[in-house]
Amino acid sequence: MRKKIYLDYASTTPLDKDVLRAMLPYMKGEYGNPSSSHVFGQRAMAGVDNARSIVAGFLGCELEEVVFTGSATEADNMAIRGVADKEKPHVITSVIEHEAVLAPCQELEAQGLATVTYIGVDEDGIVNVKDVENAIKKNTVLVSIMYANSEIGTVQPIAEIGRMLKKVNTKRTRKILFHTDAVQAVNYLDCNVDLLSVDLLTLSSHKIYGPKGVGALYIRSGAEIDPLVIGGGQEKGMRSGTENVAGIVGFGAALLKVQDPKIKLHRIKIRQMRDALIKSILKLIPEVQVNGSLKNRLANNVNVSFKDVEGFEVVVALDQRGIAVSTGSACSERRHEPSHVLLALGRSGKDAMSSLRMTLGRGTDRQDIEHVMRILTKTVERLRKKRV
Ligand SMILES: Cc1ncc(COP(=O)(O)O)c(C=O)c1O
Structure with missing residues (x-):
């Protein structure tokens, strides 16, 4: 057959075979809770820390700027919902985003916690930088445009939008944060956060030959984002819950292989x-x-x-x-x-x-x-x- x-x-x-190999010890002997002080905990935390340094290296950011999540959907939700406040801020996104971005935007609108502008694309499926600039309002706090589209694979001009926003931000007291969902881009494109001038960036492990149920949100130091999940204060308070150690280790191994x-x-x-x-x-x-x-x-x-x-x-x-x-x-x-x-x-x-x-x-x-x-x-x- x-x-x-x-x-x-x-x-x-x-799942890549080298990724599985890296994960296996954390599914067997290395079962410690990364928050524990004893040696079991320390070894589990070392696995998480090593993965964090791989992610930070890939993105060109600091270790503290990487927050592991349970999926890219969660990371997108955190980036969008994390900016909402009582002052009903304005968010700009595009009509071709993944539902992981569109749904929280629509939810914020429905709850009266934000207004959202959904900008269109041209017939080739590309966002126009000028359209993003023209949509900016006095109370705009976030622009969220995906790096590469999951259905048609079109690559958006993220670095150009980033440069434009940087310029706009020089004249504003409350800076506009720039988020990109880079889930589909990671295997093929440069995701350096300074090159792209992004403040928030979403990653997913299972699109890069890593395990399912792990993602990450890059949060530029100084960007004010509220956590979605609160509790034990893991991930520096940005994502509570005992870490999926084997999953995070696998995510790191997968990201290392992307750069092979x-x-x-x-x-x-x-x-x-x-x-x-x-x-x-x-x-x-x-x-x-x-x-x-x-x-x-x-x-x-x-x-x-x-x-x-x-x-x-x-x-x-x-x-x-x-x-x-x-x-x-x-x-x-x-x-x-x-x-x-x-x-x-x-x-x-x-x-x-x-x-x-x-x-x-x-x-x-x-x-x-x-x-x-x-x-x-x-x-x-x-x-x-x-x-x-
Ligand atoms: C662009 C994009 N964003 C987010 C997601 C959601 O990823 P996850 O399955 O890790 O939640 C996907 C998955 O299809 C995607 O393609």
């Missing part, structure tokens, strides 16, 4: 395979549209719409042939709704239901791409025939 082909790396990634020269080199191969896949789709399948900029795009992302075919039907048909892909958003797939990202690009509701996302990763090879192309071409043809 042919091996299963996984092309859903933007959804999650398999061999892994970095492999990204070129991923990009080449991705380009070959897009080229074949455009050549072999009629009436297909690529969603999002091809230029400013993550190296592993393919997102296309086939006219008159529902993306979900393709997902199910390919799954039956051992190929795992997605429509782009787990949330809209679950609710069977058009993708909010594609609607933001100006696609009709019908077109937005027809998207298919294929995201490549470390396990993808050329034979996989060739096999997927053969099955995909036949599948789209068959589904179209069924419609007429």
Whole structure:
């Protein structure tokens, strides 16, 4: 039987074997509570501290500026909710953010704790820096724009927005904080916080071949953010609860591997395979549209719409042939709704239901791409025939 082909790396990634090896001691003998003073606690804390130094090294920040969380969703929620106060501040975000940012923004609005401006994107799925600048109000306290989009892989001009905000902030007493959700960017882009001029940055472990259930929020020293979870005061009071030691150790190991020269080199191969896949789709399948900029795009992302075919039907048909892909958003797939990202690009509701996302990763090879192309071409043809 042919091996299963996984092309859903933007959804999650398999656990790297070196990451598992790094985690195992903390799931067995090293079971101490990092808050304990005895040697068991000290050894557990050493594991957490080592992971923190890897994250800080990757981001180019201080150790105290890294807060481990239970997920990127939690980190996004903390960045958004953490700025709310009685004065009903103003927040700027974009319409193509992940639900982990959009939902807390909508919740703050509903609770009367903030007003929010959702800025649009161009037809390529890119935020315009000028639109962000024009949306700034006297009481704006936070701008949250994702680094790379999870559905269409478009890369946003974070460094430019950061520079613009830095300039704007020189004339303000209450500075506008700049948050970016970098979850999808980590495998492919430079996340140095000074280069990007961000104050808050979200990371997730399971998108980088680390364990699930671990994330982090970078909080620039001096940025005033309230914790979401309070209690025992772990993570310098910013995230109470006994640390997920093995998970955090795994997260650190995964982030170390992201920076391995061999892994970095492999990204070129991923990009080449991705380009070959897009080229074949455009050549072999009629009436297909690529969603999002091809230029400013993550190296592993393919997102296309086939006219008159529902993306979900393709997902199910390919799954039956051992190929795992997605429509782009787990949330809209679950609710069977058009993708909010594609609607933001100006696609009709019908077109937005027809998207298919294929995201490549470390396990993808050329034979996989060739096999997927053969099955995909036949599948789209068959589904179209069924419609007429
Ligand atoms: C851009 C982005 N932000 C946040 C998340 C949520 O990450 P987590 O599963 O760690 O909560 C995801 C996951 O799909 C994502 O793609």
